[in-house]
Amino acid sequence: MTVVLIIVIAALVVVAAAELLADRTGTAAPILLLLLGAGVALVPGMPEVEVEPELVLMIILPPLLYSSAVNMPVSDFRRNLAPISVLAVALVAVSAAAIGFIVNQMVPGIGIAACVALGAIVSPTDAVATSIVKKAGVSRRVVTVLDGEGLINDASALVILSSAVGAMASQISAGEVILDFVLAVVVAVVVGWLVGRAMIWIRSRIHETTPDTVLSLATPFLAFLPAEHLHGSGLVAAVAAGLVASHQGPRALTPTQRMSSRTTWNSLMLVLESAVFLLMGLELTAIVEDMEADSFGWKLAVGVAAIALVMTMALRTAVVTPLLLWVSRRSKRRSKHRSYLEKASQKVTDALESDDEITIRGTTIDPDHAMRFRHRITRAISDLDYYIEHPLGPREGTVMIWAGMRGAITLAAAQTLPLDTPHRSFLVFVAFLVASASLLIQGSTLGLVVRLAKPATSEGVDPDEQAEIRKLMHHAARTVPVPPAMRKMLSRTGHQEGEDAEENRAQAAAVALAWRQFAALRDRSVESGAPAQEGPEHLGETAPIPRIVGRQLPGEEARAKVLASPEHRRRAAEISRQYALKLIVAQRKVLLDANDAGRFSPEAVSSALETLDADQLSLEARGASLD
Incomplete structure (x- = not known):
């Protein structure tokens, strides 16, 4: 027990030191922690560190995703739901299939199902890894899209991974995969919404900060467990509960509750995020040991990882480029309706002030319906202003492509592969190489890419x-x-x-x-x-x-x-x-x-x-x- 306590204390000191060093060196703290963990793992005599995938998937990721969702403005998430959905679902599916096909050509002895599983493992970007993007000073719309993608694509990747694993033993059609994904998301959203509403209702009736903070910490797990039991995505359920808390918290909770909860979550986020990358580095020795027993060589593993990483970037470019063109054209088309919306809003306002009958498309509505109708018009006008003031052009697209880093979810998903999977150690090692190289290469050069691309930046609050x-x-x-x-x-x-x-x-x-x-x-x-x-x-x-x-x-x-x-x-x-x-x-x-x-x-x-x-x-x- 003393040894465990010393390790925990040392880890906390390392986390704090990494944050301070990151501010002074300009290098992102996750990269420093990953390198430090790998360096410690290579020390002679250092025991192997094997992290159970359930620790990441069930203990670390739910609170991290929940906290990210709580801090995400719901209005911005709604406005960018279309690009988020394309990147989180379509891109993951295309990447899993394409990477699986290429890897199967390079290593035919593994089997197409296992190769698609590897494609699903390395396809999703990591919500934790996008913390590097936030410090680069890019516009809040880019951050929102990347954050939203990282929150949702875990579900699509894990569903495809589960289907690919099932295909190793029996035949599974594409329709079954799509149905599994839809059910997983729908169940997760419903469970997350119910849990989020229930917890906010309970917390609004508690006026002491300590029990309120405890309930806040329990919320992501209360959403995760029933969703998983009902064959939904526990991670998406945690995200849904977080979005509910983000929207309803300021209305239902007292300032003391929100400030106490915010302080606690900020500290917990720092520890958990840092632990993810530190554990990734520490696992290097165990992964290498397993790899030595595999019949495939190092060169092949490095080659497959390099091809997979290049393909993730190429496929991301192929999807992001037309996506942003479509988003830009849609915004321009919608902006033409602004004058019509303003006239409609003014007409409703004048009618409400004069107590005249309000008629919309030949139907007379009461004042309550008119107020809600005006609210929808106001929101539509605000959305148009948002799209105009925060465009997603080629410069922003460049940052979005390069910022799609892999992280802990890739390694955790790889370790969920069944023990009897052909060449399992090889697949896990390739996933580790892809995640590590993505963080080191893209994470360390993201600042340079931002300076060269010169996208719209976050300018703070407008006077x-x-x-x-x-x-x-x-x-x-x-x-x-x-x-x-x-x-x-x-x-x-x-x-x-x-x-x-x-x-x-x-x-x-x-x-x-x-x-x-x-x-x-x-x-x-x-x-x-x-x-x-x-x-x-x-x-x-x-x-x-x-x-x-x-x-x-x-x-x-x-x-x-x-x-x-x-x-x-x-x-x-x-x-x-x-x-x-x-x-x-x-x-x-x-x-x-x-x-x-x-x-x-x-x-x-x-x-x-x-x-x-x-x-x-x-x-x-x-x-x-x-x-």
Whole structure:
């Protein structure tokens, strides 16, 4: 047990060191870990490390894919579903068949079924390996397509692999393979959706971070196991559950829950991703030992691996090139309908504001249906803007082709081959060579390819977009009525507008007063009769609450009236806090609605949500001090 503990501690230290070294050297951490693992495996006297494929397929990959899905914007995934499907399904099937045919010609003694199995093993890109792409600074649409491909193509590859293994013992038709794949995906999506919804429902009723985080960690396995039991793809089920959590989490979970879960998952992702590549390198000795007992030689294995790697790149180029041409033409055709969509949206908006009957294609619809119809139009317009602002041209296509790296899923899938598979050690060794060479060659040169191709890059949050979000949030704040107790308190501070006051002025004063109350309560000198601590002259400079509206504070004389007694101050602070929390809830809702419609980029929405979360956490912490 002591030895195991030492190994675990050493591995964690190595992972942290690799991350630091990667930042300083510019080399991706997965590549450093792969080389380090291989170097350790070659040390004389080092015992062989054999990793059970179930460890990767059942323990490591489900949480990794789930976490990647949680971090993926659902709107971007939906917009790129067509290219993702082509790369994750069609490309894998074509690659498995073509590589299997060529390998069978090179090594006829293995059999066509085993060769197709090898083709299926080396065909899928690895979702973990695409972490290298994210650090290259390419556009978020390229990252979304590559991420989505890595999340889905595992299922298609494993289904083809299972069918090829079955064909070694009996005849299996192409129709049966297609049916198996469809059933595996459908079952996985249904199970993942149900588990994701159920877990979000349960977590939304838990307000303690520790049990909530534990349930979050259990979610990918709760989706994986029943899907596998029902002959579905457990990995796709984990992805589906993650997408559900990504979409519903911000609405159902508290900021404390989401921040705690995010921190835990970030740390776990680092450890698991690093463990995958470190284990790949450590397995080198065991794979070499098995290879020595095979009748085929080293040169043949290296030759087959080289041909397979070249074919994966050639086939990827042959599929990506026409795919991007089709995507570009489709975007241009759809952009012609933008003016029509804008007119339709304006027509529905005018009808809703004037209470007129709304008729669409000769059918009169009620206001609720009209609102949903306008939402769909808004989403369609946002999709068109997304396609125009983030095109997939030849430069982006070059990066997408070169970024299709193989990784841990290739080696794990190879080790699931039955022990009686002809020349099993040869096939596993070839898969290891393909995965390792792909990571080392493509991963180490991806930065150079990005610099040469010069694709569209990620430019962060657009200031104009931030201004539009602030305007939207300010409008949302104006829709929250000022409660009577707040109005009464404002009248005592010198705001004499009363019930007939202009609503936005009352709200600005209410939020300003909320800040003043908490600033006064934090300053103990107020309790002793000393002057209260000064707050900012304009909301938004230092305090969290002021970012909500952004208006001037009440005067010093008015503030002195409110701070007449500790009891009055405490009561005023609680009223102000409750009102400010209502503003945050309203702003978060309108922001998430806009995000569902695709009006803003995920980066801008995420930044605004983080600000609202920080505001709410600050208010809740101050509220606890009142108890």
